[in-house]
Amino acid sequence: MAKGVRIGAGTLASLRVVGEDPGLLSDQIRNALTDEIASGRLPAGAALDEQDLADRFGASRTPVREALRQLSVSGLVEMRPRRGVIVTRLTPEQIMDMFETTAEIEAMCVRLATYRITPLERSRLLEMHEQSKKLVDRRDIDGYDAFNTRFHEAIYLATHNGFMAEQAVNIRARLKSFRRTQLRQADRIIRSRDEHDGIMTAIAQGDGEEAARRMRAHMLNAASALGAYFSGLDPEN
Amino acid sequence: MAKGVRIGAGTLASLRVVGEDPGLLSDQIRNALTDEIASGRLPAGAALDEQDLADRFGASRTPVREALRQLSVSGLVEMRPRRGVIVTRLTPEQIMDMFETTAEIEAMCVRLATYRITPLERSRLLEMHEQSKKLVDRRDIDGYDAFNTRFHEAIYLATHNGFMAEQAVNIRARLKSFRRTQLRQADRIIRSRDEHDGIMTAIAQGDGEEAARRMRAHMLNAASALGAYFSGLDPEN
């Protein structure tokens, strides 16, 4: 049996409590597809032919189907019984809803985190934030994007609520493909860091409500910076 | 081939935007297992033998495996590669985390709902709340439990954010087996309705923050009413 396919680890493995087993073909395929959908390489609406995928991964349809069914629970793909699977196509309204939910959940996380963060965690978070200045100065968008994810995930962890952190990571992962283009907006990266700064200040002062307000605004700013990406979205939120 | 198994619809189909196809064996099995796990008929830690399940549902292992993989994404079961599937066993800490997250998410929902609920929706919600008095008076625990779910789901819907509502429903579904016993606590059902009353008042006054505070307290009360229940026992179930 020739199996010539080597597949990278999952994107959000960092926060998962139990690591995925990379050995299972179904899991490899699921991780690979998750990545391709989140990155946009597999665009919304793309048909996912089981045999095609099986061939592509050098496997049979069985593990492909198992992977697809898992992705359908995550919401990344849509299964139409006996009519095939497609990458989930979201309406602008659904995307808006997701961004709003993310904003609220992140606000909720940072509020709790403000009250529970340990000195060590706060120190590390501040360190990360300080270093991000360099990335902004040299307009390193990819670098800042990577930092941004780590920054937000550090806040999730500071809630000291593993379940909440997992929820936040999952939603964030699902919005990845939209966030991608958002930072390329002219000076968005600069304002993003300024907003982070305000959040850090509120955390330092132990004002969870203020941190939450700032985080909510931060997320909604990011969303509306993306607004140009879709046509005809209402700009107020 | 004989297929003598008739399986009921999913428990939370009411809020799903697209209805599941009951025709697919994998889906039937998934729904049935979801129900059995949520209801506690399949206790935490129970081993889910693929062949056993296949026999029980009069199917082959293929649709059983597909169902199990979906359940693993929902978090209801745990897949240990090559070592079988078990009903997820949660630590007390994980359960606490889930209850806290639920409390925060419900609070978030009711805050948004307060600002967005339509007069019609508010009227219907109030109607439901009024009628729940009868259930309390005659100590109809099952009836109140059913009402309670509808009450909370009505609030989710009043957020006018489909994604957020879906998140809330999913978490609620996952905690179902724990909520079950909670209402049997002496006068919990009475206090529950009193707390609903406070929430309704805050909504009526358009005070979202107050509604959120009351909802958070309401959920945490319910959790701690349950806390006594499982603090003493850890082995099976």
Add this chain to the structure above:
DNA sequence: CAAAATAAATTTGTATACACAGTTGCCTTT
């Protein structure tokens, strides 16, 4: 007699086979 080693028996993971629903395209009919 206990513990390690080994063999048998389950059980999982994947591949293949097959039936049938859904789609496509050609042909008939008006």
Add this chain to the structure above:
DNA sequence: AAAGGCAACTGTGTATACAAATTTATTTTG
């Protein structure tokens, strides 16, 4: 020529088959 219908085809859904790994039972050994 457009609409409808029929046939062939494609692709999904499920069953069965087989290989590899884990668990259980048995035997061997100190």
